Amino acid sequence: MKPQKPVFSLQDVNVDSYKLNAYSGSTLFVSSVITLTLNAQNHNKVGIWYTPSHLEALYDGVPIGTIRIPGFLQPAHSSNVTMQTRLLFPCVNASQIVTEASLQEDSRKTMFQMKILGDVGAHLLVFHIILLKIKVGLECDMNIDYKELTNRNEVHNTIGSFPTNSQSMFMNCTLALNI
Template sequence: MDLFPKHSDGFCCQELFSAYSFRKCCFFLLIFLLITIIFVVLATLFVIFIMKPQKPVFSIQALNLNSYMLDANSSQTLFVSSVFTLTLNAQNQNKVGIGYSSSNFHVYYDGFPVGLIRIPRFFQPAHSNNVSVETRVLLRCVNLSKITSAVSLQDKSRENIAQMKILGDVRAHLWVFHTSLLEIKVGVDCDINIDLSKISFTNEIFISKGIKNHLASFLKNSNIMSMNCALAFYI
């Protein structure tokens, strides 16, 4: 009399085959991950030691005040909400092109968020010196009375200086021969000092509730704005 069913041998073979297939799948997955890690490391070393990357340079071309709205409450505190178009000039002296994804940077004054900078997707070709980037700056319910009071209380050397901070991050792609070689994440922390007394405005059109097409021009190498930025890179 048989103690085990006849199909028990087939069941054991099926278990052995499944275990072998699982080990084989894990082996190929491990090989794939190892190759991917090696490729990323080699690409990073290639960019650092062969391409010798330099930090892209950004400068301000123009600041266009599209619209604003003033609001005063019962305590005579003045608030302003405004929309600016900020045009930047981007320079890239690297041997590779750099593509940037769209992102949002936050604007802070005295530790409080006061606005948002919307940066569109754009591309810097290798060895380029004149790429214009048009960004949108949104300021909401900024306490203008507080800012002017703080500026007036500064010492003579800092008079008319408004200090702000910009925080955010953006994804950048390095391009070689029309191929995306590496993607990195760049964290930006900028301290901005703006000399309000040196901003000259032109092309003013006054209307009943505000000003439109109010253009502020910034001369190259002027002292209107100073910027000190710290960058952090993530792969």
């Protein structure tokens, strides 16, 4: 029995709500709620039950948001389990992010770089019996080219979704298993 890593792919990003606040004439703060729809695949012979969890979204090492992950089951030999999670940004200084990005080298001037960190509890299941409890440490580096998003007209309306197969977004994740 060769265990395989479960595979998660981002299917859809939907901006549910947002609020813009301007202070001192030029500082812009953004608060938003975003729904992420993920597709989960588990090619193992055991099911995996994930416990509800929270992950942190960081910008330049500072927490800017929280991802709430509900508990869900990834059955054995499954290839199309869809789950939704919420990304909450309570108050992000958008002016600072754009200013810092403009100071970067030319190839990264329009990039918003974010890190996602946290632990998710998981239980391995066979015939509804828990065999093993593990903790999965997740670290993702996410780059979003916000200029490319707006140039390609990929953000539809003001509240809506943008395609996840976009050239405007890149994510690289690593997992660590703790038994």
